[in-house]
Amino acid sequence: MTATAHAVGRQPTVASATSAVVLDGLTKSFTRQRGWRAVLTRQTRELVRALSDVSCEVRSGEFFGLLGENGAGKTTLFKILATLVTPDAGSATVAGFDVRREPARVREILAPVIADERSLNWRLSARENMRLFASLHGLRGAEAARRIDELLALVNLVDAAERLVNGFSSGMKQRLLVARTLLARPRVLLLDEPTRSLDPISARAFRAFLRDEIALAQGCTVLLATHNAEEAFELCDRVGVLHRGHLVAVGTTSDLAREVGEDRFALWVRPADQRAIDALLARGVIRDAKPFATDEQGWSRIECDLRGGAEGAAETVAYLTHAGVSVSRCEPVKLSLADLLERVLARHGAGGGRA
Amino acid sequence: MHKVWALIRASWLAASSYRLGIIFSFGSLIVSVVPIFFITGALQSTMANVIRGQGGQYFAFLVLGLVTLNVVSSTIYALPGGLQGATSTGTLEALLATPTPVSALLVGLSGYEVLFALVRGGVMLVAAAILGARVEWAHLGASVPIVALVVLAHLPIAIITAAMVLAFRTRGPLPQLVLLASTFLGGVYYPTTVIPGWLESLSAFVPLTYGLHALRAVLLEGQGILTVWPEIAMLTAISVGTLVLSILAFRAALAYARRVGNLAQY
Numbered sequence: 001m002t003a004t005a006h007a008v009g010r011q012p013t014v015a016s017a018t019s020a021v022v023l024d025g026l027t028k029s030f031t032r033q034r035g036w037r038a039v040l041t042r043q044t045r046e047l048v049r050a051l052s053d054v055s056c057e058v059r060s061g062e063f064f065g066l067l068g069e070n071g072a073g074k075t076t077l078f079k080i081l082a083t084l085v086t087p088d089a090g091s092a093t094v095a096g097f098d099v100r101r102e103p104a105r106v107r108e109i110l111a112p113v114i115a116d117e118r119s120l121n122w123r124l125s126a127r128e129n130m131r132l133f134a135s136l137h138g139l140r141g142a143e144a145a146r147r148i149d150e151l152l153a154l155v156n157l158v159d160a161a162e163r164l165v166n167g168f169s170s171g172m173k174q175r176l177l178v179a180r181t182l183l184a185r186p187r188v189l190l191l192d193e194p195t196r197s198l199d200p201i202s203a204r205a206f207r208a209f210l211r212d213e214i215a216l217a218q219g220c221t222v223l224l225a226t227h228n229a230e231e232a233f234e235l236c237d238r239v240g241v242l243h244r245g246h247l248v249a250v251g252t253t254s255d256l257a258r259e260v261g262e263d264r265f266a267l268w269v270r271p272a273d274q275r276a277i278d279a280l281l282a283r284g285v286i287r288d289a290k291p292f293a294t295d296e297q298g299w300s301r302i303e304c305d306l307r308g309g310a311e312g313a314a315e316t317v318a319y320l321t322h323a324g325v326s327v328s329r330c331e332p333v334k335l336s337l338a339d340l341l342e343r344v345l346a347r348h349g350a351g352g353g354r355a
Numbered sequence: 356m357h358k359v360w361a362l363i364r365a366s367w368l369a370a371s372s373y374r375l376g377i378i379f380s381f382g383s384l385i386v387s388v389v390p391i392f393f394i395t396g397a398l399q400s401t402m403a404n405v406i407r408g409q410g411g412q413y414f415a416f417l418v419l420g421l422v423t424l425n426v427v428s429s430t431i432y433a434l435p436g437g438l439q440g441a442t443s444t445g446t447l448e449a450l451l452a453t454p455t456p457v458s459a460l461l462v463g464l465s466g467y468e469v470l471f472a473l474v475r476g477g478v479m480l481v482a483a484a485i486l487g488a489r490v491e492w493a494h495l496g497a498s499v500p501i502v503a504l505v506v507l508a509h510l511p512i513a514i515i516t517a518a519m520v521l522a523f524r525t526r527g528p529l530p531q532l533v534l535l536a537s538t539f540l541g542g543v544y545y546p547t548t549v550i551p552g553w554l555e556s557l558s559a560f561v562p563l564t565y566g567l568h569a570l571r572a573v574l575l576e577g578q579g580i581l582t583v584w585p586e587i588a589m590l591t592a593i594s595v596g597t598l599v600l601s602i603l604a605f606r607a608a609l610a611y612a613r614r615v616g617n618l619a620q621y
Contacts, residue, residue: 030616050616079616082452086613107454114452119445123369135361136453164372184453 020188020221021058021081025090026051028076028245050076052245053090058223060187063215065236065253066225067341072242074225078190081223082112094188111186113194117173122166126157126176129165130183137184151179154213171202175209182218189214191224195231203228211235232337241344249344256344257335263305264339265313268329269320272300276323285316303333358455362463363470366437370467384475388482391417405549409568410575415488419574420543422476423505423567426469427537430506431530433468434461434513435520442520448618457609458602465513469506491577498573500580504590505566509533511594511601518601518608524617537563565589 032046051073058064066074079085080092083103091098097105120129127148134144152158155175165173174194181189191210195203211234214220226232232239233253241249241256249256272291280286289304306312317327335343371377395402395414402413410416441447441464450460484490512533519527540547540554541563547555558564569583569590580587612618 028616076616082448084448084451084613084618085616086610104454107452112448112452114445114449116445119449121365121369121446123372124365128365128368132361132365133449133453136358136450136455138358138454140357180449 018060019057019093020060020062020095021056021064021223022093023054023056023077023090024092026054026077026080026087026092027089028073028080028085028087030076049245051080051087054242054245054247055090056240056247056250058221060221061215061219063211063222063224063235063237065232065239066223066242067227067232067239067337068225068242069341071244073245074242075192076245077242078112078192078223078225081106081110081188081190083107084112108184109186110188110190111181111184112190113177113181113192117170117177120165120173120176120180123164125162125164126152126168126172127161129176130180133180134183139183147183151182154182155179155209169202171198171206174198174206178209178214182214185218186220188221188223191222193226193228194224195226195228203231207231207234228337241341243345249347257340259347263307263309263312264333264335265304265306266329266331266333267302267304267316267320267327268299269302270298270300270326270328272302273320273323273325276320276325277302279323280316280319285312285319299328358459359463359466362460363466366464366467367471370471380475381478384479385482388418388479388486391421392483392486402545405546408576409546409571410489412489412575414483414486415490415575416571417544418479418483418488419490419571420567422479423502423563423570424534424537424541424543426472426476426502427505427509427563427566428534429468429472430465430509431512431516431533433465434510435516435526435530437464437468438517438520442618451618457605461514461517461605473502489575491574494573494577494579497580498570501566501569501573501583501587501590504587504594505563505570507594507598508562508566508590511597514598514601514605518605521605521618522608522611536561540564542567562590562593565593 027049028051029047029049032048034043034045054073054077066077068074076085080087080099081094083099083106086100091100093099094106094110097109099106121132124132130148130151131144134140134148139147149158152161155178157172157175157179160168160172165176168176178194194210195206198206207230210222210224215222215235222235224231224235236253238250238252239256240247251259272294277286277289277291281289285307287305287307289302292301292303294300306316308315313330317330320327392414395417399413402416403411406413406416410419438447441450480488480490484492512529516526516530519525519529536557537543540550540558541561542558543563547558547564550558565586569586572578572583572586573580609618
């Protein structure tokens with residue numbers, strides 16, 4: 001894997017000694033459920049391609065983000081890795097063990113954080129939930145008790161350990177789910193939108209917990225599926241972008257942003273002379289200009305792509321100044337996740353725009 | 356085994372957190388013995404002849420039949436019920452993602468319900484004994500392997516039903532059919548000898564027939580376990596034969612669910 005963002009080709013992925021997860025040509029389709037009419041009229045079953053020839057390598061200790069729209073294939077990929085769904089073609093290995101041929105070994109190494117709070121037993125206390133899964137992971141007696149205490153402390157649930165889970169907040173349940181998953185000291189952790197039901201402050205605290213405790217202290221390899229830009233940019237060493245089952249790009253978030261968004265700038269101009277802007281658009285110096293509201297001092301913020309990066313910015317400022325338009329500021333814009341995704345998809349010919 | 360007990364313990368803790376439910380469960384059991392006592396008392400003279408050799412007392416005969424039927428019903432429904440519950444709550448995914456053998460999950464998910472039915476059965480027998488049911492308590496130990504075989508003989512029905520739940524999200528008609536056959540052909544309310552000829556031959560295909568015959572011989576007649584070896588042999592044969600088939604069916608259902616991706620859908 002290179003450090004820079006790139007489209008994912010069809011070369012087979014080669015596992016190295018430092019590979020935690022290796023996907024090679026992974027493909028999975030599901031049959032769409034038919035209605036009664038379709039069954040009675042014997043219409044053929046419609047296949048939905050969830051993953052298509054996905055190849056990728058995630059290194060040991062890496063925090064890897066999976067981005068993509070709803071239905072892009074993120075959850076299917078996670079379920080395959082967790083041995084809950086079998087792939088149609090291709091292979092997936094976790095620490096060298098094939099998910100299809102050696103599922104028991106994979107389950108000893110990899111643990112999915114089932115983000116659904118209901119997967120906890122709400123009529124049991126936090127400690128009893130932990131005790132059950134400790135037993136299922138083969139931990140017993142004093143060792144299990146010690147590990148449970150350790151993890152409840154780690155997720156800051158010691159004071160609530162004896163309380164029934166049905167009285168927990170969403171944040172507490174999420175932390176308990178993570179603690180439950182860590183019981184077996186997994187080397188690879190799968191997190192599917194772990195902060196989706198958390199308020200912003202709890203989500204931030206949870207992200208800090210993931211970064212500091214799970215990734216840094218425990219040294220876990222983490223695969224994180226998320227729709228949250230902050231999460232992806234803050235936590236992930238690299239991200240992969242899935243689109244309709246295809247892995248269209250892999251790279252660091254900054255590389256991806258640089259590749260698809262380095263030309264995005266915001267200009268503060270006065271007055272907002274539309275003719276000057278149109279002229280720049282016509283000359284191809286700027287693209288995709290989005291004007292924002294004018295402030296009390298009459299400055300208008302215009303966000304656009306500038307051809308040629310900084311040089312293009314200088315040219316634009318000079319042109320506007322010459323046209324009698326004052327420019328008070330011109331600075332690069334950090335892309336939102338939605339913009340980033342949209343641009344990655346457009347760049348890699350995956351339909352562009354929203355699917 | 357440790358994993359099985361952990362699952363059973365968790366089920367017990369969850370169930371016992373509904374304290375009123377537990378109290379009502381035992382309360383209703385004890386109360387239900389009273390009408391049975393009076394009804395069977397009224398029918399005693401009519402039934403005395405036909406249940407000779409099976410205790411001779413209709414009250415004890417019927418209570419033991421109902422207790423065993425309840426255990427059979429719990430055995431058949433516990434696993435698919437547990438599986439449906441675990442699927443709808445999302446617990447199943449979490450359980451399957453642990454390195455726990457599927458067989459341990461199956462026994463663990465259904466174990467509590469079966470054990471609870473046995474405890475309820477014990478309470479019902481004691482309540483009946485207080486009201487005058489003649490039970491050979493000294494032979495209680497000999498009844499344990501018979502009860503275990505009754506459970507084992509019906510476990511395959513539970514596993515096949517669970518396979519149906521896993522693959523197609525429905526229990527199918529099998530559990531109702533088996534329970535219906537057990538109720539009317541297994542000798543719960545009356546001995547199989549009073550059933551018309553052609554129906555009586557069908558009762559030979561009902562595992563409960565052998566279980567109840569053996570249990571009544573041991574617990575109501577005070578016979579030794581060796582005297583009921585034909586019934587024990589038949590229950591063992593049914594258990595071994597169908598258990599293997601049911602486990603294969605469950606594995607196939609699990610593989611199917613993993614292939615179509617509906618393992619955690621409900």
